[in-house]
Amino acid sequence: MRCMVMVRATASSEAGVMPSEALIAEMGAFNEELAKAGVLLAGEGLKPSAHGARVHFSGRQRTVMDGPFPQTRELIAGFWLLQVRSLDEAIEWMKRCPNPFDGESEVEIRPLLELEDFGAALTPELRAREEQLRSELSSSQQNV
Numbered sequence: 130m131r132c133m134v135m136v137r138a139t140a141s142s143e144a145g146v147m148p149s150e151a152l153i154a155e156m157g158a159f160n161e162e163l164a165k166a167g168v169l170l171a172g173e174g175l176k177p178s179a180h181g182a183r184v185h186f187s188g189r190q191r192t193v194m195d196g197p198f199p200q201t202r203e204l205i206a207g208f209w210l211l212q213v214r215s216l217d218e219a220i221e222w223m224k225r226c227p228n229p230f231d232g233e234s235e236v237e238i239r240p241l242l243e244l245e246d247f248g249a250a251l252t253p254e255l256r257a258r259e260e261q262l263r264s265e266l267s268s269s270q271q272n273v
Contacts, residue, residue: 130212130213130214130215130216130240130241130243131170131210131211131212131213131240131241131243132210132211132213132216132219132238132239132240132241133208133209133210133238133239133241134208134209134210134211134219134223134236134237134238135205135207135208135236135237135238135239136174136205136206136207136208136229136234136235136236137202137204137205137206137234137235137236137237138177138178138201138202138204138205138206139201139206139230139232139233139234140201141230141231142177142206142230143177143178143179143197143201143204143206144177145176145177145179148229148230152227152229155227156227156229159225159226159227160172162225163209163211163222167212168211168212168213168218168222169209169210169211169212170210170211170212171208171209171210172207172208172209172210173207173208174206174207175205175206175207175208177196177197178196178197178198178204179196179197180196181195181196181198182194182195182196183196183198206229207229210241216238216240219238220238223236223238244256244259244260
């Protein structure tokens with residue numbers, strides 16, 4: 130199963146405060162451990178929401194809102210994408226993670242929807258298109 134682990138933003142991460150050298154080293158070691166175990170698919174930190182935008186959908190209308198965004202505790206400061214056997218395994222990995230920030234921090238772990246989860250709505254034609262797209266993406270990433 131694939132899981133997205135989202136690091137919740139803090140006031141300091143939204144202010145653009147960069148992690149200390151010690152935390153960067155700890156996170157690097159943790160990421161290396163994830164990679165050596167074969168569970169790390171991707172992982173990155175995100176710039177503060179002031180550098181981002183949101184697109185709001187209302188029917189066919191699109192409205193763009195530039196950051197920063199309110200409610201810091203609802204924002205994401207970084208993520209890992211993991212390939213694990215179970216949610217319990219993802220939880221065990223994250224319990225070993227260095228605290229992403231000084232003081233209080235939180236990560237949220239959510240399983241990704243897999244093709245099987247869509248049931249009958251994913252027709253054989255749509256499944257074939259999705260599998261073709263994933264194959265093309267995989268090939269293009271190997272060429273980078």
